């Protein structure tokens with residue numbers, strides 16, 4: 286069985302160092318479930334304080350270094366102890382012009398540096414050939430569910446995850462994201478092909494997040 290993966294995506298919220306530090310203090314005191322992998326993806330500026338709490342970035346650029354003002358490379362993320370990186374989140378596709386092509390380049394660069402990409406797709410169609418056969422995580426996040434309070438039903442999530450599963454095989458974790466809460470997390474996780482969750486808004490409060498991950 287694939288180990289379930291629960292990822293907190295803080296987005297550009299929870300950006301103050303002091304707030305992040307408080308959150309981490311509570312997280313460290315909690316009994317985290319051993320049978321689940323927990324990863325926090327804070328803004329870049331907070332990554333340095335995570336130490337041995339598993340953490341990832343929300344984005345990266347595919348080049349290693351050079352004249353790319355404002356960008357952050359996989360190598361830099363590795364130095365900050367990241368093990369994961371979210372790639373192609375729908376907000377990046379919508380506001381920052383990311384495409385299936387840029388996603389594919391980022392996936393290649395992340396893997397080359399030993400980072401596991403969490404590739405966000407809004408539909409089965411976005412699971413392109415460039416993603417197949419690679420050791421990645423896929424996050425299915427329907428746009429209508431992100432930040433709207435209208436999560437997918439467990440049945441809908443299972444249906445789409447099963448269609449993605451048919452493309453990527455048994456060894457890839459397919460996680461669900463979009464208005465996950467402490468109330469709907471368990472029923473989503475109970476689905477055969479839901480191997481974890483990508484949690485935005487509900488991950489910002491540490492107590493809520495702990496209850497979602499089952500701590």
Ligand code: PGA
Nearest residue numbers: 431432463464484485486
């Ligand atoms: P949400 O965000 O949980 O606030 O809907 C999820 C995401 O966009 O990753």
